[in-house]
Amino acid sequence: MASDAANCCASSKSDHTVIADVQSGVDRRHIAIDRVGIKDIRHPVRVSDRSGGEQHTVATFNMYVYLPHNFKGTHMSRFVAILNSHEREISVNSFKEMLTDMAQRLESKAGHIEMRFPFFVNKKAPVSGVESLLDYDVTFIGEIHNQHPTMAMKVVVPVTSLCPCSKEISAYGAHNQRSHVTVQVRTSDFVWIEEIIDLVEAQASCELFGLLKRPDEKYVTEHAYDNPKFVEDTVRDVAQCLNDDPRILSYIVESENFESIHNHSAYALIERDKTQTPHSST
Template sequence: MKSHESHAIPDVQNANDSRQLAINKVGIKSIRHPIRVSDKSGGVQHTIATFSMYVGLPHNFKGTHMSRFIEILNGNEREISVESIEPMLREMVKRLEAETGVIEMSFPYFINKTAPVSGVQSLMDYEVTFVAEMREGGEYVFEMKVVVPVTSLCPCSKKISEYGAHNQRSHVTVTAQTNDFLWIEELVQLVESQASCELYGLLKRTDEKFVTERAYENPKFVEDMVRDVAGLLNAEKRIDRFVVESENFESIHNHSAYALIERDKRRDA
C-alpha cells in the first residue's frame, strides 16, 4: 500500500502559458438549473433554464477553474431569480480573477392569453433568453431576447389571387439591450401588435373566423414585419440597442423568407 501522506496538489490551470493568446470566452455551456421569474400579472413562474457561463482568460493563464462556475450557480439559490443575475455575474468575474464575463440563461415563458371573440383563455409559450455581460472597465450590460410566433399573410398572394391568400406561421425574434426594467410581456405584445395576426393556444370557431379575417385584412411581407417592429423599438426609450429578425416558414415554398434590422440608438444619436 502506498503512503497517503499529505502533499500539495498541483494547480495546472494557474500555470503560465507562453503562446500570448488571450481567450475571449471560456467556461461551461448548456447546464440546466431551476429559476423563478416574476410575471406582469403579479405571479411567479417556476421553470428550468439552460445556463452558459463564460469569462475572458488572459493570455498568461493556461486555463480557468471550471468547477467554480458550478459552485457559483449552485451557491446562490435553489431557484435563481432574474434579480440575482447581476450579483452572480460579478461574483463569477471576481472569483475567477477575470475582467470580463457572460451569463446566458434560456427558458420557456408562458403568457395567459384570451381568445378575441369567445374569451376562452389558454397559455402560449415563448422562448426567452437573458444575457448579462461584464465588459472591460466594469460596464454591466443586459440583453433580453424573445422569440415570438405570429401569423403572416402574403400581400402579393392576396393581390394576384381571385380569392384567398397564402399565410404561414412566422418567428419574430427581438434582442434588446435595455437601460431600465422591461417586462417580457411588453416586448411580446409589441411584436404581436405588428403581425398579420397573433397566435393563441386555444380558439373556438368564432375566434378562428376572426383571426383568419384579421390576417387577410392585414397582409405583411417579412420586410414589413421587421420595419414595423423596428419603428416601435426605436420609440421605446428603455431600449438602447436592438436586433429584430423575422423568419417566415413559407407555406408554398420549401424555404423560409428572412429579414433583419439592427440598430444601436446611442451610436446613431
C-alpha cells in the first residue's frame, strides 16, 4: 500500500508541473498572420525633452509580430514582459532595442510597435509672458524586418488657421478655426519632438497657448488675421521646411481644419520619400 501511495503522489505532482503549451502547436491551415499581439495596453514611460529634463507620462502601446503559417499562436504574455523590462527613458535607441528584443523573444522575422503618449511643452504667452503647459499627441512607430529596425515619429500639433477667402471678401473680420497638423517623419539623425512642433507652429496662422491674458488674446487674433492660410497653404509650407531639412528622409504632412462655418472639415495631405527619385511635375 505504501508503494501505491508514493506512486500516486508522484503521478499527481507530475500532472501539476507539466502544462501544455498550446500556442506552440502546429497549425495546418497554411495561412500566415501579418500582425498578432496586444493592443491598447497602457504603461508608464519616461521621455526626454529638449530642456534637458524628462517627462514622466503614460503611453498606450500596440505591439505585434508576424506569425508564420505553421504556428498556432503567439505568446501574448511575452509582450507585457518586454514592456516591463524596458521601463526606462524612451529614446530612439531604446525603442529600437525594444523592437529587436520583441522579435527575438517572439521568434519572429517581423514586428511592429506603436507608442502613443501626451507630450507637454511649457509655453509663454506672446505679450504678458505668462507660462502654461500645452499638450501634444506624439506617437513613436517602429518596424523590424529580418533584424533591421526602423523608426518614425508622428506629432499632432493643434494650431489656428484663418481663411484667406473669408478675409478677402468680408467687409470686416474673417472666419478662423482650430486645426490639427499631423507630421510623421523618418529621419537619418536625431530630431527633438519640440523641433517638429516649432516647425509646424511657425507655418500656421497662429500657434495655440494654454493660457492667455487680454493683451495676448488681442495679439493672437491680429496675428492670425495678418497670416491667413488655406489648408493647402499649411501643408505646402510645412512640407517645404521638411524638404529643406537634410535629416528628414521621408514625411507625411496632414492638415485638418475643423471649419467654424461648416459641419465638415477641410483636409489636405502631402507624402514624400526624399530617398526616392522625385516624379516630374505635371
